Amino acid sequence: MSKHSTHNNSLSTIGSIFIELTSINSTNTYAMQQIKAKLAEHGVTYFAHSQTNGKGSRGKSWHSQTGSNIVLSTILDVSFIPLSKQFFISIVAALSTHDFFTNYVHNGISIKWPNDIYYLNHKIAGILIENNVKGNKMQWSVVGIGANINQTIFPDALANATSLSLITQEKYAVISLSHHLCSCLEKRYRQLLNGEEAALLQEYNEKLFKRNEKIKLKTGNVIFSCTVKHVTESGLLVVKNGKEESFDYDDVQWIIE
Structure with missing residues (x-):
């Protein structure tokens, strides 16, 4: 992909419009509804304090304790990305979330293919990406990120899960951290916009869970x-x-x- 300078200057910053929802079925579903209603705007982020029907990958649900974790979805303008390169949206989302966690935990964070974030052998975040395609062209992407922050008890089905609080023994301001995550996403999205795909792929692979194991x-x-x-x-x-x-x-x- 070449550099997209016209795009570069006109796009608002990711998370500059940050909408808090008390309770919602799924932030990804809500964001996709905005796209279908032609209300999509690049960078708008929807944060849920409570999610009643959170979506995970492979059609699984995403469990999150009310008010304890980051549960958000961001709408991205991906009209400059060819369909054949759509995995770069996953790369951007995974690297952003990895960047975010390494500000608080300096070792042991990795990206489990395709886009879970792990601390050692434990899942600390999951990413669900849903694309809006018109004809054979990418239009919008919804990047949903569920990051375990203050939750310390998980259901038996999620015995493999961990959280930032469990790792560091500290409590965090979830909204403040959500804005920090948005700024990490902004930085990586700009790299993709500037055509730095080779560097992004290399970094993704360098941070790959169990690489060479x-x-x-x-x-x-x-x-x-x-x-x-x-x-x-x-x-x-x-x-x-x-x-x-x-x-x-x-x-x-x-x-x-």
């Missing part, structure tokens, strides 16, 4: 061991198991032990 993947009913190598610009996970193989997110499931 043995993991287990499940495809169909088969579980196999392999070594994580890297992720391609189209979002395929490349692993080595005797020979190199690449997998789409829908084709494999990561087995966390």
Whole structure:
């Protein structure tokens, strides 16, 4: 992608319009409704104190204790991104969230393909991206981020989860941190706008969870061991198991032990 200077100057800063919602079914659903109603505006961020039907990846729900965590969705103008490069939105969102956490936790934060954020072997944030495409052109993207901040007790189904508070033993002002996360997203989005995709992909891979380590993947009913190598610009996970193989997110499931 080339540099998009006309875009560069006219776009408002991500999070400069920050709308707090007391309770909502899903911030991503709400943001997509604004797009469908032709009310979309780049950088508008919707934050929910309570989410009754939060959405996660693979159609799962996203659980968050009321008022304890960052639950937000941001609308991004992605009209400059070719459909074939849409994984760069995931890269931008994942790097932004990684940047955010490393301000508070200096070691142990990584990006689990395609866009979960982990502290050691524990999930601390999840990202859900939904794109609005017209014809064969990208228009808008909704970047939903759920980041565990002050929650210290999780349901059994989320035994793998952790939070900033559990790691640091401190409590945080969630709204203030949400604005900080928006500023991290702004910085990474500007990199993409400026055509710095090679640098973004390289950084994403440098921060990849379990890179060059043995993991287990499940495809169909088969579980196999392999070594994580890297992720391609189209979002395929490349692993080595005797020979190199690449997998789409829908084709494999990561087995966390």
